[in-house]
Amino acid sequence: MKKQEKEAIYEYHLHADSPGKMQFEVQSLQDGIKDHQEDMSKPHIHSFYQVIWFKSGNGKHFVDFNEYDVSENTIFFIAKNQVHAFDHNPDYQGFVIHFSEDFLVQKENDVDFFLKCSMFNNPYQIPSCCVGSGNEYKLDEYIVQMQTELKEHDKYGQEELLRLYLKAFLIQVQRRKYELEQLNKGLAPFIVDEKRTQLIHFVNLIEENYTKGLPASQYAEMLFVSLRTLSNLTLQLLNKKPSEMIHERIVLEAKRLLLHSELNVNQIADKIGFEDSSYFIRYFKKYTGQSPTSFRKSFQ
Structure with missing residues (x-):
């Protein structure tokens, strides 16, 4: 390597x-x-x-x-x-x-x-x-x-x-x-059924597209299902809304870059698809309770 x-x-x-x-x-x-x-x-x-x-x-x-x-x-x-x-x-x-x-x-x-x-x-x-x-x-x-x-x-x-x-x-x-x-x-034997496979497809699509700012409805279209069907699926298997899963992936990447890169907040916002860095700051604080700068300092 x-x-x-x-x-x-x-x-x-x-x-x-x-x-x-x-x-x-x-x-x-x-x-x-x-x-x-x-x-x-x-x-x-x-x-x-x-x-x-x-x-x-x-x-x-x-x-x-x-x-x-x-x-x-x-x-x-x-x-x-x-x-x-x-x-x-x-x-x-x-x-x-x-x-x-x-x-x-x-x-x-x-x-x-x-x-x-x-x-x-x-x-x-x-x-x-x-x-x-x-x-x-x-x-x-x-x-x-x-x-x-x-x-x-x-x-x-x-x-x-x-x-x-x-x-x-x-x-x-x-x-x-x-x-x-x-x-x-005490679960029943695991079966790789249609629902689980569809959920994995959704997770994979998020991984490929989370920087594009796509709404949950567009992911549903990519999966050829209605938004309600996708919502029922994620709530049943994970107790999460599709939008929550999208937000979690975006925040995870923001945390990775804040802690493991020397990029400033504006650069990080741009890298993960935010045109407005001030909106990124509000977004990050909404889902973590901290500003990006505070989050970074808390690990130093």
Whole structure:
């Protein structure tokens, strides 16, 4: 990986010096910490997706202004452009999987779409899962297969085989997440039904268009449903209005830029689609209770 300075935050790119190289790799977590702990403990972003499997060790991991516990067999799913940071524990053991969106998604079938947009691009679920002791053996097998295949060179079907191992790994983790949800909340077995898929499509559209100032009605049109149908969907599954979800994504990006860049308030307003910086200030204060400047100072 190569890092380049972007304002006050680092952005990491996978094989930046070798753009033709396969956009996939598996690394030892302990080796990464040994070589790059200082950089890893600073807030940073990636232009690719990352799966972090903490096989052993206890501590904290920081994702978009939230602190999450790390314990044995905790797995984190970090989306591209998501701000995160490690703590200073030097004793973690585990693996990190890096891959680009193009590597995972080839034909945008239902499974690919769901894995990409539910596990990595979903701000309405915890970005981690504890697979638990005794459930990790299948995941270990996939890691071994990935590592073995990566040692080969120019073998027929290598990229496709690695993609299959990656999907199998993610599917196994997703299954475990659903099992835990059902146990903890007494939920019925999870079904990837039309409503859930439509919600994920809406979340994905927000991610692609939140800087354009589109109203909820326009998102409904893009989904080929009425605004009432979209509202019923988000209220039923998340207890949120569509407009709330749009506002939350805009405010999240504003917070990221306020804390992790050197842009001034006017520049941030422009970057996230506000023509009038004074309106941006009122907007931010309405949804956070603080002005952008006060929010920034509170973290200094």
